[in-house]
Amino acid sequence: MDQRLRYLFLFFLIGFLAVIIKLFYWQIIENKRLSDLAIKQYYTSKEIPAERGKIYTQDNFPLVMNKENHLLYANPQELKIPPEQLVTILKTILPELKPPSQLSDRKLMWVPLVKNLDSSTKKSIEDLKIAGLGFESMDKRYYPEASMAAHLLGFVGEDSEGKEKGYFGLEGYYDNELKGKAGIKYYEKDALGRPIPLSEQLEEKPIEGRNLFLNLDREVQFAIEYRLKKGLEKYGASSGLVIVMNPKNGAILGMASFPSYDPEKYYLFDQELYRNPAISFDFEPGSIFKVLVMAAGIDSGRIKPDEVCGRCEGPRKIGEYTIKTWNDKYFPGSTMTDILVHSDNVGMVYVVEKLGKERFYDYLDRFGFGRKTGIDLQGEISPKLRDKEDWREIDLATASFGQGIAATPIQILAAVSAIANGGNLYQPQVVKSIVEEKKTITLKPVKVGKPISETTVKIITQMMVEAVEKGEAKWAKPKGYVIAGKTGTAQIPIAGHYDPEKTIASFIGFAPANDPKFAMLVTLREPKTSPWGSETAAPLWFEIAKDIFRLWKIKAG
C-alpha cells in the first residue's frame, strides 16, 4: 500500500513539476512573444496617412495640392444583383468600365473596379444605392495649373512596396520633406475583428509633409511656357527650353522645356520625357560660350578690351583642321568687342591662345564647369571635363567658341549670371523656404565663388550690350531697353562628327544691363525656319523679355 501511495505521490509530483515548468516557460521565457501575440489578438491598428506637402509659387499660389480620390470596389458576397446587371448600371456613369472576371466569384469580399474617381462621380454612384459596392479614399496630387512647370516639379508615383514616392524635380529632391510621416491608431477589437469604440485607443499622430515655397514667379513661368510653345511652332524646332534666373541670388524664376508631360498622368508618357533638359541633358553651347572665354581673357589680364586681334584676317589652320568664321567673312584689325559683335571664331582662337591652356582650364573650373551646380532638383548631371593634360591645341581652339566642350543649360546660365551680378557664382535655387506646422526654414542664397572681378564684369557687360546693339539679332531687340546678350548656334555632334544640317540655336543674356533683374537662356533644338540663333532663339528671348518688362513694370532706358 505504501509503495502504491509513493507511486501516486510521485506521479502527481511529476505532473505538477511539468505544469510548473511549462508555466515557467510560458510566463518567463516566452513572456514577451506571447504578450505581443495577445496584444495582436486584442488590438487592431490602422495607418493614418500623412498629407503630402504642397508646393507654392512665389505669389503663394498652390502649384501642387492634394485632392481626395476614390477607388470603387465590389463585395461579391453582398451583391444583390447579378454582376452583368451591375456592370450595365455602372456603365451609365462609368462608360469606360472594364469589369474584372473576379466579380462573379462569390468567395471574394473585395474586387477593385475603378480607381481615381472624383467626389462627384462617387456621389453619383452612391445615389444608385447598390448593395455590395464600397469606396476607399486616398489623396492624390492635383495640379491647378495643369502641366505647368512639369519638369521642375517631377511627379509622385509608387515605390516597390506600393507607397507614395516622389520622382524627378522637386518631388524627387525634397521627397523626405514632402512625404511627412504616417501615424497609426490602435483599437481593441471584438471577436469578429471589428474595432470596439469605447475601448482603450492609442494614437500616434501623423506628421504632415512640409510645404515648399518656391522662388518661381508664376506669371513669368506662364509667359515663358506660352512663348516657348509658340516659338517651337513658329521656328519648327523639335524641342526647346527657357530658364530665367535672378542673377543676384541664383533664384530660379522660371524654367520651361518642351516637349513635356502631364505630372498627374505621368504614366501615359514616354519615360524619356521625365528628365528635365535644363539640368539632365548636356549640349555644346556654341557661341554663347564666347562671353565666358572673353571674360576669362580679360580677367586674367592676358588681353585688353581695345586690343586689336593680330590674327583675324582669314581662316586659321590648326594641325589638320581649318577654323573659319560662321559666314566666312573676316575682320582684320577687330577689337575684342568686335570679335563678340561679329561672333568671330577666329578672333576667339586668338583670345584663347593668349589665355593659354592652364588659365583657360582654371577659369572653366572657377565658372563651375565639370561639376554639378547643386540646384535643388533631382536628376542634375554634369558632363565631365576633359583632363587638363588631354587638351590638344585644336580642342582649346574649338572650345573658345563653344564646340568640343559640353555643359548643361543650367551650368551655362549660372556662369553667365556671374557676369550680371558683379562676378559672383551662385548656386541656382528653386525653393525659397520650407514650411512646417510651427517652423519655417528659409534657404539663403549660396555663393559658390567669385570667378571674375567687378572690373571685368563692367567690360564684358559693355561688350555684350554692343553684341546685342550691333550684332545679328539687333533687329529683334525691344526698343529703349539696354540688354546684354549673345547669340549662339552650335552644331550637333553625331557619331564622331557634326550633323551638317541640324543646329542648336541659343541666346543668353540679362536685362536691364545696368541693373540686371533677370538672366535668361533660350535654346531651340533643330529649328527649321533658320539654323541661326540670331533668327530664332534671339527673337524669342526678346519676346519673353518684353513680357517680363511689362509684368515687373521695368521701364525702358
Next chain:
Amino acid sequence: MKKLLAILIMVILLQAVFLSKEVAYGESAYRLEREIMSLKKENQSLEILIASKTSLSSLLTKAEELGMDPVLTIAKNNETVAFNR
C-alpha cells in the same frame, strides 16, 4: 442585510450613470472627430476650387471665351507707343 442591498443598488446605479456618461462622451468624441474630418475635406475641396478658378490657364480660357485678347497674344506690346500718346 437591507443596508447591504441598498449599497449594492447604489453601486449598480452609480455604474450605470458612469457608463452612460462614458458612452455619451465616446459618442460625442467620435462625432467631433468625424466633423473635423469632414471640415478638413470641405476645406480641401474649397482650396482646390479656388485654385482651379484662379489658375492662369483657366483665366486665359475665360478671357478668350469673353472675346478678350490676352496681352501675351498681342504681337506688339510696345508700351512706348502708349506713353507717347
